[in-house]
Amino acid sequence: MKVNEQLEFNDWCPGCGDFGILRSVESALSELKLDYTDAVLVSGIGCSGKLPHFVSGPIAGVHTLHGRALAFAVGIKLSNPKLNVVVDAGDGDTFGIGVGHFVSAGRRNVNMTIIVHNNGVYGLTKGQASPTLKRGEKTKSLPEPNINDPINPIALAISSGYTFVARTFAYNIPLSKEIIKQAIQHKGMAFVDMLQPCPTYNDINTNEWYKERVYEAKVDYEVKDQSEVIEKMNQAIKLAYPSDEKIPLGIFYKNSLTPSYGERISANISNYEDYYPSMQEIEESSAPITSIDSMVQARRVV
Amino acid sequence: MRLSWMIGGAQGLGVDTSANVFGAAVARAGYYIFGSREYFSNIKGRHSYFNVLLSDSPQHSVNSTVNILATFDAETIFQHYDEVTDFLIYDKGVEAMTIDKVRSLEPEIAVKAAAILEKAGLGISIADVVKFLEKKGVKCIGIDYGPLMKDIINQLKMDPFVAEKARNMLCAGASFGLLGLNQKYLLDAIKSTFKNAKIAELDTLAAQAGFKSVQNSYNLKELPIKGHRVQLDGNTISAIGKLYGGLSFQSYYPITPASDESTYIEANQVLKTSDGKTRGVVVLQTEDELAAINAANGAALTGARAATATSGPGFSLMNEGISWAGMNEVPVLVTYYMRGSPATGLPTRSGQSDLLLAVNVGHGEFTRIVIASGDHAEVFSDAVMALNLAELCQTPAIHIIEKTLANAYAVMDEETITSGKFKIERGKLISPGDPENYKRFELTEDGISPRAPLGHAHMYYTGDEHNEYGHITEESENRIAMYEKRIKKGQLVFKVLQENQMANSVGSSDTVILTWGSPKGAILDAMEELKAKGISVQMVQVRLFSPYPSELMAKLLSGKKRIIAMENNYTAQGARLLTENTGIKPTHYVLKWNGRPMTKDEVVSSISDVVKNDTKKVVLNEGK
Incomplete structure (x- = not known):
């Protein structure tokens, strides 16, 4: 028997939101006809981090x-701008230990996508509170209710400069797939807040809990002129802090007018898009060819 | 011959610039230069100084004493008067200034400086220092900076606030006049340094005024020059080496004394290549060093030659990223500018206290390439070599350059770096024939797998233990094989490097000075003087610390009567690695950890002490 390079199984808990996310990511990649020649899935650590392997x-x-x-x-991405780079990371990964990178990626408007698996807990370390869990909530393995206020991922993304900001729900696969496709196709830094149940450790924000609250918000999210930027950002932030219990899904904000980081680099390196770092010849028969004269x-x- | 010149002043008032101009002028007359810069972690106001050593042959160190101390403020005199042997150039306008009035003088230094004068029965003013020095036979040349500068300002009708800054050049002009070299060299150097015509004119007039204030005292002659010579500091020569070696991605987070390398690369990011193209180097200023190392890791996965540059605090933050690079066999280069540790330590001073950190960086057992450069020429060749070794072995490489070298400049023959003897070796970098069934971590005899860049094959990377495809597995036999793979690959280094690239041996004697990094320069410069004193020594300078060249070191050191470990740290870390790997122990120690470079004179006196008196441990403390 030969051990295949494809893993035939995965090891998430039954009922995990990651199954829905995996299906959405796979479908988006397949419909956009992306494979190893033009796409890379990058992940962090935690349950979500295993996604590329599955x-x-x-x-x-x-x-x-x-x-x-x-x-x-x-x-x-900066070394090979031809690759579509899609990041899958957890909420603890992105808004806890890695929050500095999240903010900085927005400032740069790098042309790539981050999907944050947002379930309110650190699953793989057995359910500690993540930065998106509300204050006062006591999920299954917390000894006491959470005493930290939560981050609002949408508002943070908007204020950090993300030019595509959306939210979806792991088990709404058609919507998630569509949003991921649009995020990948967006020319700039795209953020997808992927709400997700953790059936093992988050006994508050369950699948049923979400299903009672989520709805697809229809807003005019796209910045069509530079003069609309602030208004559209405010609109997105307002939508991210709803006055009721409902949870809006969909695209909150999209701005294709901001130059991507690649375009900013091209202003200094005119042939950057055509002759980027990963394709550069640096030697001929072992002799360096870069002139330092x-x-x-x-x-x-x- | 070695002539030591020092200029000092408040940071931000052109100490560096005048030292660069003075050095360039002397170099134009055919002399070689080694210039060492000392400064506070401060932008404006604190005392900084530049010590320039000029000679008819290439030099790599400074002296403990200075022949000419060139000053335009009082603080420099109080700081350094006890080091002068021949001339003090000073501002007559500060004669009445006393030690207690110089608030930026560190209290420890003020107390010491005053004590020497008081012991000689003098007061604590500059006039007293002049008396003290004259008595010692030092000639003190007082210059009326104020009136001289006023004349120039009137002549040029310039804003006095801007023009007063040319005092540094007046001081350099006076220094140059003492040497006896043709004034045109200095004026040419000014012309090529200042692009702004008005500033060039100002500095020319100031230099001329200084020049006229003194008399030829050293009678130096112009020396013949063969070929071109360049004046390069360690940051710049590392940058040029990396670019020549094919670097196309550099990430960094601002830190002293590493950032100058990255900003230089960015300023020169569009490069011509001999195939008629231009290639652009991406320079990414990141949000922290965690991002810097991991962005470089990401870039390396795409096949680009990728690096980052940092110093101690940043290197500490990079531990985890380097560990990931070891696990995933990523050829990434970290240029490690070593400064005074621990914590923030002495951020603008030097040290060799992090060698053991470098060879053990990142959790886990895996091959790290660690090399340390001993002088500017080695910084260049090692930068190319480090990029090669990282890629040949597919593992992280760390290139250590101490602050002493980073901020020192050397005048060297241009052919040292343009001789064309350098090679780029990319190892097993491939585009696989069957990309759908590619095994990134294929088990091979030498532990190194054919490496396809991202975009060229179906592949996986993971920080977890993985199988040949890069998928997570915790299975025991695979673990054993992969673990061994990541360690045995290091053996390749011994096959591709020549002996002198692993350890540099100079001279032959049963007394060996065992060292690494910047002390090399002081030792080489001291060997002749030691010989004249009847002390013959051999220098063994370790350049490769990981994997450790145990066989070579055993060969070089076995049967020696004395092995004197000479390092800029407290515990002789380089020697500890020797003992750990070979069982050989040093017999004597010469150590220095005050953050200042080892001087040639310290090498002479400490080695004499060890050889003549069998002193087991000498601790050095020169340098302000």
Whole structure:
């Protein structure tokens, strides 16, 4: 018997939201006809981090470090801008240990996508409170109710400069797939807040709990002119802090007018998109071909 | 010959610039230069100084004393007067200034400086220092900076606030006048340094005024020059080496003394190649060092030659990312600018206290390549070599450059770096024939697998233990094989490096000075003087620390009468690695951990002490 490179199973708990996310990611990749030649799935640590390993079909997966998925992803994308880079990371991963990278990625508007598996708990370490769990809530394995206030991922993304901000629910696969596809196709840094039940450790925000509250919000989210930026950002943030118990899903904000990081690099390196770092020839028959003459001559004293 | 010149002043008032101009001028007259910069973690106001050593042959260190101390403030005099042997150039306008009035003087230094004067029965003013020095035979040249600068300001009708800054050049001009070299060298150096015509004119007039204030005292002659010479500091030469070696992605987070390398790369990011193309190097200023190392890891996975540069605090933060690179066999380079530790330590001073951190960086057992450069020429060749070794072995490489080298500059023959003897070796970098069935971590004889960049094959990376495809597995036999793979790959280093790239041996004697990094320069510069004193020594400078060249070191050191470990740290970390790997122990120690570079004179006196008196441990403390 030959051990196949495809893993035939996965080890998430029964009922885990990750199954829905996996299906949405797979479908989005397949409908966009993306494989290892033009896409990379980058993940962090935790239950969500295993996702690339479980995707069926030939892809490239990079399962990184806790909190650092975005840092790896930025390096991959900037060195090979032809790759579609999709990051899957958890809420603890992204808004706890890695929150600095989340903010910085927005400021750069790197042309890639991050899907945050948002279930309110640190699943793989047995259910501690994550940065999105509300204050006062006591999920199954917390000794006491959570005494930290939660981050609002949508508001944080908007204020950090993300130019595509959306929220979906893990078990709404058609919507999730569509949003992921649009996020990947967006020219800029896209954030998908993926609400997800953790059937093992989050006994508050269950599948049923979500199903009673989520709805697809219909807003005019797209910035069509620079003058609308602030208004559309405010609209998205307002939607992210609803006055009722309901949870809006859908695209909150989209701005294609902000130059992507690649475009900003191209302003300094004119042939960047055509001759990016990963494709550069640096030697011929082992001899270096980079000219350092001008740098050396600038330091000539005699 | 070695002539030591020092200029000092408040940070931000052009100490660096005048030292660079002075050095360039002397170099134009055919002399070699080694310039060492000392400064506070401060932008404006604190005392900084530049010590320039000039000679008719290449030099790599400074002296404990200075022949000419060039000053334009009082603080520099109080700081350094006890080091001067020949000339003090000073501002007559500060003669009445006393030690207690110089608030930026560190109290420990003020007390010491005053004690010397009081012991000689003098007061604590600059006039007293002048008396003290004259008595010692030092010639003190008082210059009326104020009136001289006023004349120039009137002549040029410049804003006095801007123009007063040219005092540094007046000071450099006076220094140059003492040497006896043609003034044109200095004026040429000014012209090529200042692009702004008005500033160039100002500095020219100031230099000329200084030049006229003194008389030729050293009678130096112009020396013949063969080929071109360049003046390069450690940050810059590392950057140029990395670019030449094919670097195309550099990430960094600002930190002293590493950032200058990255900003230089960014300033020169569009490069011409001999195939008629231009290639652009992406320089990413990250949010922290965690992002810097991991963005470089990501870039390396795409096949780009990727690196980051940092210093102690940042390197500490990079531990986990380097561990991931070891686990995933990522060729990533970290240029490690070593400064005074622990914590923030002495952020603008030097040290060798993090060697053991570098060889053990990241949790887990895996091959780390660790190399340490001993001088500017090695910084260049090691930068290329480190990129090669990372890729040949598919593992992280760490290139150690101490602050002493980073902020020192050397005038060297241009052919040192343009000789064309350097090679780029990319190892098993491939585009696989059957990309759907590619095994990124295929088990091979030498532990190194054919490496396809992302985008070229179906593949997986993970920080978890993994099988040949890169999928997570905790199975025991696979664990054993993969663990061994990541360690045995290091053996390749011994096959590709020549002996002198692993450890550099100079001279032959039964007394060996065992060292690494910047002390190399002081030792080489001291060997002749030691020989004249009847002390013959051999220097063994370790350049490769991981994997450790145990066989070579045993060969070089076995049967030696004395092995003197000479390092800029407290516990002789380089020697500890020798003992750990070979069982050989040093017989004597010469150590220095005050953050300042080892001087040639310290090497002479400490080695003499060890050899003549069998002193087991000498602790050095020169340098302000």
